[in-house]
Amino acid sequence: MRTSPSVHPRPHPDAPVRLAPGPEFDLIRRFLAGQAQGEREDVRVGPGDDCAVVAGNGIALSSDMSVEGVHFRRDWLAPEEIGWRAAAAALSDLAAVAARPIGILVSLAAPAGDAGDFAAAVMAGCRAAVEEAGGALLGGDLTRSPGPLVVDVTVVGEAPRPVLRSGARPGQEVWVTGELGGAAACVEALLAERAPQPSARERFAHPVPRVREAQWLAAHGVPTAMVDLSDGLVGDAGHLAAASGVAVMLVPELIPVHPAARERSRVRSLRRALGGGEDYELCFTAPVGAVPPLVDGFARAFGVRLTCVGKLGGGDGVWFVDAEGRRRPTGVAAWQHFGRGDA
Amino acid sequence: MRTSPSVHPRPHPDAPVRLAPGPEFDLIRRFLAGQAQGEREDVRVGPGDDCAVVAGNGIALSSDMSVEGVHFRRDWLAPEEIGWRAAAAALSDLAAVAARPIGILVSLAAPAGDAGDFAAAVMAGCRAAVEEAGGALLGGDLTRSPGPLVVDVTVVGEAPRPVLRSGARPGQEVWVTGELGGAAACVEALLAERAPQPSARERFAHPVPRVREAQWLAAHGVPTAMVDLSDGLVGDAGHLAAASGVAVMLVPELIPVHPAARERSRVRSLRRALGGGEDYELCFTAPVGAVPPLVDGFARAFGVRLTCVGKLGGGDGVWFVDAEGRRRPTGVAAWQHFGRGDA
Numbered sequence: 001m002r003t004s005p006s007v008h009p010r011p012h013p014d015a016p017v018r019l020a021p022g023p024e025f026d027l028i029r030r031f032l033a034g035q036a037q038g039e040r041e042d043v044r045v046g047p048g049d050d051c052a053v054v055a056g057n058g059i060a061l062s063s064d065m066s067v068e069g070v071h072f073r074r075d076w077l078a079p080e081e082i083g084w085r086a087a088a089a090a091l092s093d094l095a096a097v098a099a100r101p102i103g104i105l106v107s108l109a110a111p112a113g114d115a116g117d118f119a120a121a122v123m124a125g126c127r128a129a130v131e132e133a134g135g136a137l138l139g140g141d142l143t144r145s146p147g148p149l150v151v152d153v154t155v156v157g158e159a160p161r162p163v164l165r166s167g168a169r170p171g172q173e174v175w176v177t178g179e180l181g182g183a184a185a186c187v188e189a190l191l192a193e194r195a196p197q198p199s200a201r202e203r204f205a206h207p208v209p210r211v212r213e214a215q216w217l218a219a220h221g222v223p224t225a226m227v228d229l230s231d232g233l234v235g236d237a238g239h240l241a242a243a244s245g246v247a248v249m250l251v252p253e254l255i256p257v258h259p260a261a262r263e264r265s266r267v268r269s270l271r272r273a274l275g276g277g278e279d280y281e282l283c284f285t286a287p288v289g290a291v292p293p294l295v296d297g298f299a300r301a302f303g304v305r306l307t308c309v310g311k312l313g314g315g316d317g318v319w320f321v322d323a324e325g326r327r328r329p330t331g332v333a334a335w336q337h338f339g340r341g342d343a
Numbered sequence: 344m345r346t347s348p349s350v351h352p353r354p355h356p357d358a359p360v361r362l363a364p365g366p367e368f369d370l371i372r373r374f375l376a377g378q379a380q381g382e383r384e385d386v387r388v389g390p391g392d393d394c395a396v397v398a399g400n401g402i403a404l405s406s407d408m409s410v411e412g413v414h415f416r417r418d419w420l421a422p423e424e425i426g427w428r429a430a431a432a433a434l435s436d437l438a439a440v441a442a443r444p445i446g447i448l449v450s451l452a453a454p455a456g457d458a459g460d461f462a463a464a465v466m467a468g469c470r471a472a473v474e475e476a477g478g479a480l481l482g483g484d485l486t487r488s489p490g491p492l493v494v495d496v497t498v499v500g501e502a503p504r505p506v507l508r509s510g511a512r513p514g515q516e517v518w519v520t521g522e523l524g525g526a527a528a529c530v531e532a533l534l535a536e537r538a539p540q541p542s543a544r545e546r547f548a549h550p551v552p553r554v555r556e557a558q559w560l561a562a563h564g565v566p567t568a569m570v571d572l573s574d575g576l577v578g579d580a581g582h583l584a585a586a587s588g589v590a591v592m593l594v595p596e597l598i599p600v601h602p603a604a605r606e607r608s609r610v611r612s613l614r615r616a617l618g619g620g621e622d623y624e625l626c627f628t629a630p631v632g633a634v635p636p637l638v639d640g641f642a643r644a645f646g647v648r649l650t651c652v653g654k655l656g657g658g659d660g661v662w663f664v665d666a667e668g669r670r671r672p673t674g675v676a677a678w679q680h681f682g683r684g685d686a
Contacts, residue, residue: 018509018588020581044401045505049586050439050571051403051498053505058387059402060394062482063497065450069489096393107408107450107495139405146412147490152450154406154497155394162388162396166361228393238363243392245361 017048027115028142031123035137042102042158043136052138054102056158062093064155068148076190079118081205083125083151089230090153091133092209092280096228097164098218099157101135101211107152109145122151133211163218165243168225168285174248174310175291177210177282180233181261181269184276200260207280213302214282220294223284232275233309234332237283237318244285249321250274250310250330275332285312360391370458371485374466378480385445385501386479395481397445399501405436407498411491419533422461424548426468426494432573433496434476435552435623439571440507441561442500444478444554450495452488465494476554506561508586511568511628517591517653518634520553520624523576524604524612527619543603550623556645557625563637566627575618576652577675580626580661587628592664593617593653593673618675628655 017032019025037046045053066072066086077085087104094101106126110119119142127137138156182203189196196204210228217223227240233255237248252270258279261272295306310321319327360375362368380389388396409415409429420428430447437444449469453462462485470480481499525546532539539547553571560566570583576598580591595613601622604615638649653664662670 018582018586020578020585045403045440045507049505049507049509050436050569051405051442051500051502051505053401053403053440053502055401058396058398059499060388060396061404061448061497061499062394063448063450063484063495065452065484065486065493065495067452067486067488067493070452070487093393097388097396099394105404105406105497107406109408109410109413109493141406141408141495143408143410144413145410145491145493148488150408150410150452150488150493150495152406152408152484152493152495154404154448156402156404157394159394159396162392162394164388164392166392226393235363239361242363243361 019048024142027119030120032137035127040136043138047137047139052105054138054156056102057160058158058162060094060097060099060157060159060162062090062155063152064090064093065150065152067150077205079121080125080128082149083122084129084206086151087126087129087153088207088209088280089278090155091129091211092228092230094155094157095209095211095214095282096226097159097162098214098223098226099159099162100215101130101133101155101157103135103138103156104130105138105154105156106140108140109143109150111145111147111149114149126151126153133209161218163223163226165225165227165240168240168244168246168312170246170312170314172224172285172287172312173291173308174237174250174312175284175286175306175308176229176233176256177213177306178279178304179256179258180229180279180281181273181276182258183207183278184272185258185261188272197260200258203258203279207278209280210282213298213304216298216301217284222286222290222294224286226282226284229279229281229283231277232332233283234274234318234330240283240285241316241318245316247313247315247327248310248318249313249327250318252320254307254309256305256307271332274330362391367485370462373463375480378470383479386481390480390482395448397481397499399445400503401501401505403437403440403442403500403502403505405433405498406495407433407436408493408495410493420548422464423468423471425492426465427472427549429494430469430472430496431550431552431623432621433498434472434554435571435573437498437500438552438554438557438625439569440502440505441557441566441569442502442505443558444473444476444498444500446478446481446499447473448481448497448499449483451483452486452493454488454490454492457492469494469496476552504561506566506569506627508568508570508583511583511587511589511655513589513655513657515567515628515630515655516634516651517580517593517626517628517655518649518651519572519576519599519626520556520649521622521647522599522601523572523622523624524616524619525601526550526621527615528601528604531615540603543601546601546622550621552623553625556641556647559641559644560627565629565633565637567629569625569627572622572624572626574620575675576626577617577661577673583626583628584659584661588659589655590658591653591661592656592670593661595663597650597652599648599650614675617673
């Protein structure tokens, strides 16, 4: 860290956040309670000033907004889970480029009645997610909302060599981490007012972004392109296809469907696994033969399996492919916030 | 920029953003239309991937959320003005640490009916503000809102030597840029259903963050501490006082009240100037004698005046001080989102 006459020295690690008195700032102090300040080399200025200042070789940034009534319902989730999910969804974008998390900024709009224990619990959930991923709470904003609770999380990481969506080439393989459709199975149950299976609820309420898994894969030189699965495999692989100028050809029999998402109807199971969002697994591409030698080591390291789900070809879009290489439409639409009926 | 087998080369500057088809992504393409990609040295990865990636020696970050019905009303502002204000408020935090803007991420929650021309106009306003300040739109999120329009702007800048709130020392002078109370005068008029004075409306609808002014002051080695005025001088100087462990002693006769905020009643004028938020001027501290030689050059460069409004003493808080050095309370409260009545 450089110093100059206009720079105050780094605060002591245990220094409290020094804001003026007032109930709004009391709540901010509560958000930050117990978080050591000044102990990270990659955080030059932590929360409590006009800006946080971070350092690194390539700073990766992404924002993800969660809105009550759209992304979550209060009767479905505890406040800590609302915060965890919001932060995990954003951290998943860091995983998608294989960045190392530094921290998050959280903007919270809360109805006046929630600006106490409820808001503190939401922020505790955000902090738990980012601390689990190796980052810290760097700052944010707190405001009143006349209606829904809104949580916008901006993630900050270091990515000297980001893995982009655009590096995939025809002939390469398509892989996914973990199992798909668990979160969708939970939402389906909740919407039908059935109790979700515990493993499905866990996938929905407590998703684990594949932050360390992505760094491991990148350190092994594997992914040529990568994307995280927030809107479902068909939708997100569609972005990878568009960015790389390739066609993604999925083999339906290879899709790893989460146990809680499996049904007698193979079509319904697949629809959950391919169209259901919010699994926060990774989809990546790799040269033929690059991944198989690493599958066992990956499973040992993370308890997560890697599955080859198809190949890349010339053209564009996302397709099902049969044993003879014939393409057919998947029949699965990606989640869209503004469908043709809305806009 | 480093390259490795897992890194795709930087895209061509004129390359479009490559996302999958769909109405949500059509709107995102519209947000980004006409913005050249890949032409900034400090942006390694622009919008359209899972993360943006920026580079610099110390990356300054801050988020600022604007909520319909709390920060703005639709009948008061055009959609471009809603976007400009939201981005300007966030950019003002970069000014407060004397950072050079790189760009913004914008998360937008919009009712379904606004997810067309209205949202595009809000984003155009955000882009105009950041481009005026020398930065670019780096990314963001777009989601549906069941109620209010919500715009959360995260600013990203380079700050090798950030000016913090904590560097002020007793005996130093307190200065402000520009004139205070114009935005408050506009809001007062609008709430009373009177037409605001044009100069007051301009201050409210089109605030200009003091981004270049702050860099100029820092380049001249002036500010020992700095804060931007979003919640009013008394409130924001209170943060500087708390962070630096000093008392801010304002001389009421020296406060530069915006012409549109002046009234016969000196007390009312001062209340607007000291308690009214959203002027987005700067308050900074400097050693005695450091600023006066620069006042004319600053005014020539920016058309903005610098005014000494008081001094720093031992103790804490923000006070009025008389010619004999006696302190008395200002009687002005800072804006609080969650007052004692709410929380």
